[in-house]
Amino acid sequence: MTRDLYLIKGDLKIIGRDPMLILSFVAPFLLLIIALFLFPIVSQLSIKYFSLPLDSYFLLGSFFFFSLIPMLFGMIYGFILLDERDEGIISYLSITPLGKSGYLRTRMIIPVLASLVFGVAFLILTGFSSLLNWFEIIVITLIVATEAPLMLLFLAAFAGNKVEGIALSKSFGIVLLPVLIDYFTQGNWRWILSFSPLWWIERAIFSLQEYRWLYLAGATVFHGFIIWLLFSRFERKMQ
Amino acid sequence: MIRVENLLYSYANQGVPALKNISFKVNDQEIFGFLGPSGAGKSTTQKVMTGILKNYQGSVTLKGREVNNFNKQFYENIGVAFEFPNLYLKFTALENLALFASFYTCEKYDFQELLSRVGLWEDRNLPVEAFSKGMRMRLNFIRAILHKPKLLFLDEPTSGLDPSNSRMLKDFILELRDNGTTIFLTTHNMTDADELCDRVAFMIDGQLPVIDSPEKLKLQHGRKTLKIRYKADMQLETKEFSLHGLGSNNEFLQLINHNEIETIHTQEATLEDIFLAVTGKQLS
Numbered sequence: 001m002t003r004d005l006y007l008i009k010g011d012l013k014i015i016g017r018d019p020m021l022i023l024s025f026v027a028p029f030l031l032l033i034i035a036l037f038l039f040p041i042v043s044q045l046s047i048k049y050f051s052l053p054l055d056s057y058f059l060l061g062s063f064f065f066f067s068l069i070p071m072l073f074g075m076i077y078g079f080i081l082l083d084e085r086d087e088g089i090i091s092y093l094s095i096t097p098l099g100k101s102g103y104l105r106t107r108m109i110i111p112v113l114a115s116l117v118f119g120v121a122f123l124i125l126t127g128f129s130s131l132l133n134w135f136e137i138i139v140i141t142l143i144v145a146t147e148a149p150l151m152l153l154f155l156a157a158f159a160g161n162k163v164e165g166i167a168l169s170k171s172f173g174i175v176l177l178p179v180l181i182d183y184f185t186q187g188n189w190r191w192i193l194s195f196s197p198l199w200w201i202e203r204a205i206f207s208l209q210e211y212r213w214l215y216l217a218g219a220t221v222f223h224g225f226i227i228w229l230l231f232s233r234f235e236r237k238m239q
Numbered sequence: 240m241i242r243v244e245n246l247l248y249s250y251a252n253q254g255v256p257a258l259k260n261i262s263f264k265v266n267d268q269e270i271f272g273f274l275g276p277s278g279a280g281k282s283t284t285q286k287v288m289t290g291i292l293k294n295y296q297g298s299v300t301l302k303g304r305e306v307n308n309f310n311k312q313f314y315e316n317i318g319v320a321f322e323f324p325n326l327y328l329k330f331t332a333l334e335n336l337a338l339f340a341s342f343y344t345c346e347k348y349d350f351q352e353l354l355s356r357v358g359l360w361e362d363r364n365l366p367v368e369a370f371s372k373g374m375r376m377r378l379n380f381i382r383a384i385l386h387k388p389k390l391l392f393l394d395e396p397t398s399g400l401d402p403s404n405s406r407m408l409k410d411f412i413l414e415l416r417d418n419g420t421t422i423f424l425t426t427h428n429m430t431d432a433d434e435l436c437d438r439v440a441f442m443i444d445g446q447l448p449v450i451d452s453p454e455k456l457k458l459q460h461g462r463k464t465l466k467i468r469y470k471a472d473m474q475l476e477t478k479e480f481s482l483h484g485l486g487s488n489n490e491f492l493q494l495i496n497h498n499e500i501e502t503i504h505t506q507e508a509t510l511e512d513i514f515l516a517v518t519g520k521q522l523s
Contacts, residue, residue, distance in 0.1 A: 006341035010327070017329045088325030095289045095319050096342040097311045 003098045004106045024076045031065040035126045062126040070115035074151030075169050077111045082162045111148035146223045153230035241265035245297035257283045259445040272436035273425040280445040281425040315345045318388030322395040324379035328368040343386040353381040372399035391422045429510040443518040461508040469498040
């Protein structure tokens, strides 16, 4: 565990010396500030001048931001991992007492923990506690937090280098689109949108409460399956 | 001691095995050289021996322990310097050493002592991305030994070094051996191998046709002759004499007494010559 802490200390140095990683690290805080302060102000102005209530849309917006947080943490660690792979550092770490498994454990768990802490705070501060109880907030955040290793492994499995990783991380945004379509449309055809891991979470939050745990179970299985697929591909690529 | 028996290794997507039933042992406190051209299987052997490549057939034991059964603690005893210096480029030399040292719990060298020894103390606070290839190689080397490993794997350690740094590093390697470290050296640099290795193995196409000491190999394969260059009638001439009975060879004695000698060399085989003779292939 001490070795993992030294690696984390090194990570903070890496992030602090890369402008793009600094921005990605600050972004979750900016999203929280927007959801916490900007949304209510715009909502009040909208009602005052146009008599148009936007609260439900802002709730969806906040969900978007909430979903982005683990992706951002996953992206940061994905870029660090790509650099380390390019520079042959992963091979070197595998012949130290930290080992490849210790290295990967740290790379996967830290963004999950960061997403979990930040995500719970985000949901509570932005008013989701009126929709969800404590237990649901923690379970949902835990599932959404697995988007972080999902993003990290997606980059590690498909990107040849950091430049490709930047391009791929943008394409990962496609998983957000089904959430929007599902929210604004009706009908069973929307199940075709279930390829997006976030669709299951959106359904769990915004659909009828009686189905909530069903969707959360589906989300857990789906996330686990994709992480397993990506990890297998990453392992093959590392050999 | 390192013992390798009938080691067979194939990469997943290649039909032909990279290592074909190779066997050898490395004694304690010995520098064992693995020589061969690029692609012969040297680095693959080192990767199997350090546990990077699994799923091999045969047996590879280090200090009596099979590589497949290594636990993380065992890596406290092993140091590896890869051919390409894999360092954190945005970190300084000192930060790199500090981070990698933090993974070991055993006794370590003082960073200042190591950095000074390889001439990097003045540059300790520069990011590694500002280092030349030679500086990175020197840092790569001290990173491999900072935890005082008992087994040291070196892959082309003098690659990219100027002659004086190359000499310094070779002296350092010999000193480590004399202080009890067992060293496995892979290289295609025959001069390094000749200067450093107690024994060498020639690797070609995943096989080891020769394992012996450089001295014995040179004696076995060298011609016992002496080549002399001298001036005769303002012309440069060359003549070769057998070493057998040289002191009573009148032609030789006449020649050295009555001519201006330019050079005299015994015709020992170099490791490069022996490699070519044994394997039929050039080293580079």
